[in-house]
Amino acid sequence: MSNKTTRLALALACAFGAAAGAHAQANRAEVLHWWTSGGESAAVKELASAYTAAGGTWVDAAIAGGEQARSEAVNRMVGGKPPTAAQFNTSKQFLDLIDQGMLNNVDAVAAKNNWDKILPAPILSSIRIKGHFYAVPVDIHMPAWFWYSKAAFAKAGIAAEPKTPDEFFADLDKLKAAGLVPLAFGGQPWQEKVTFYAWLAHVGGPDMYMKLYRDKDAAMVMTPQFKALLTSFKRLHNYVDAGSPNRNWNDATAMVISGKAGVQIMGDWAKGEFATAHQTAGKEFGCFPGFGPRSPYLVAGDVFVFPKITDPAQVKSQQLLATVFTSPATQVAFSNKKGSIPIRTDVDVKSLDLCAQQGVTIMKDISRQLPTPEMLISPDLEGSLQDVITKFWNTNESADDAAKAIAAALKNG
Missing domain, CATH: 3.40.190.10 (Periplasmic binding protein-like II)
Incomplete structure (x- = not known):
């Protein structure tokens, strides 16, 4: 092989490698969460499997304890090394992060999937802040x-x-x-x-x-x-x-x-x-x-927020996570393992257990929420x-x- 041919082959190989690396990076998502018990671990695997099936690479970052996991997420954001997504509760826990401009919104995913029509009011009021969707809900839990x-x-x-x-x-x-x-x-x-x-x-x-x-x-x-x-x-x-x-x-x-x-x-x-x-x-x-x-x-639950990241590849991963987490199939599979009920009102819940079925029925009565x-x-x-x-x-x-x-x-x- 001539030097010219070798240089050309190396250039093509490098270009192909860079493209492949960029593709992998576009789908790589480090997900920080606190689900570490037996049932929780089984449930989070459903999210990971769904993301992998959608072409993503899931990097699991589990930290035992909600307070510890949230502190780690905030510290990493402040330190400039944020995860792709971080778990919070459906609450006011992440309002300070929004005020400080530390989160990306997922308005495009919310609009495409009609979140304002398929999500219950208590969930919507928690994740839509100042007209923007800053969190993706993954479940509805009833803590009582x-x-x-x-x-x-x-x-x-x-x-x-x-x-x-x-x-x-x-x-x-x-x-x-x-x-x-x-x-x-x-x-x-x-x-x-x-x-x-x-x-x-x-x-x-x-x-x-x-x-x-x-x-x-x-x-x-x-x-x-x-x-x-x-x-x-x-x-x-x-x-x-x-x-x-x-x-x-x-x-x-x-x-x-x-x-x-x-x-x-x-x-x-x-x-x-x-x-x-x-x-x-x-x-x-x-x-x-x-x-x-x-x-x-x-009505309680869990959400994932998306730290402010400008890298287009990571933003793409955040959008893909938001899409996958809220898809009907993922919602049913996750709920069956987690014990929660789906955040969507338009999914088939026949496969859920009798406790979940009871919860789904009750949720239809807004006066009880x-x-x-x-x-x-x-x-x-x-x-x-x-x-x-x-x-x-x-x-x-x-x-x-x-x-x-x-x-x-x-x-x-």
Whole structure:
């Protein structure tokens, strides 16, 4: 081969290699998330598989713990080495990033796929900021479900799901008498917070719930009715076991799966753990979304935001992620593993389990939908209220003093 021919071949090879590299880079996506439990890992693989099938290269960046993962995402953005996409909750958690111009929008994907017509109002209001879509929703979670072991209920002589708080406490007493852990619980601040607002919505009711989180009504907090709600919430502590402090949520779910515990109050992400354990809703475990036929349905979920990146290849990857995550097939496959329900209202959900089917039906009734606190208050106020609830749950503080602390947090927030 002549020198001229060799140079030409090398030039063509380099050009081909550069083109191939650019193509690979255009589809490469580093996705930072906190899904590390068994059910969560199975679910995120559905997203990765769908992205790969669409021609992408998925680079998994899993970090255990929501707060840790979000901090890592922000630190990397500030440091100039952002991931392609980062997980946040459907909330106000990423508003500061928008204000600081640190996120790309996905308006083109939203317009092409008619997000304003297929997404529920609480989701839309959280991801569409100042007229632009800055996050892609991947699921709808309801954080206030009750999960119970059929075997544990049978052992305790419980024949039907409780329809009122009084019936629920009576069932907890029966579970305790049967030598079981009545309430599977993880004593971590975020779990204490979720249990509190679930109890507030189900027992205090939507009006009291919205007066606290939407209206920040400090006067309502000091009423006898709210203090009674605090007292009934603290009563739940009588039914947790000594090993609950610092227990992870999925370990508490495992107690229900094994039949060691009777009930867990937790979001429907817990259902992914039942699925991983090869248990079936209505057979080994049961679920109910609240007390009575008109219980409120809290709407929460997860989103991915897209850091401000100017590289066209990475922007293309962000757009592809947004498209794939919200496609009908991906939504159904992901929901089946995650325990959530699809964010779209136009997908076939026949393959979902009976708990998810119940959730989908309820979501059609807009009057039962309640936004989670994260959608209504700032992260700072949320943190302050969480601190109050954690102290109240873990000490002998009175309901009156806890109410005063909540009212003070509202006034300062």
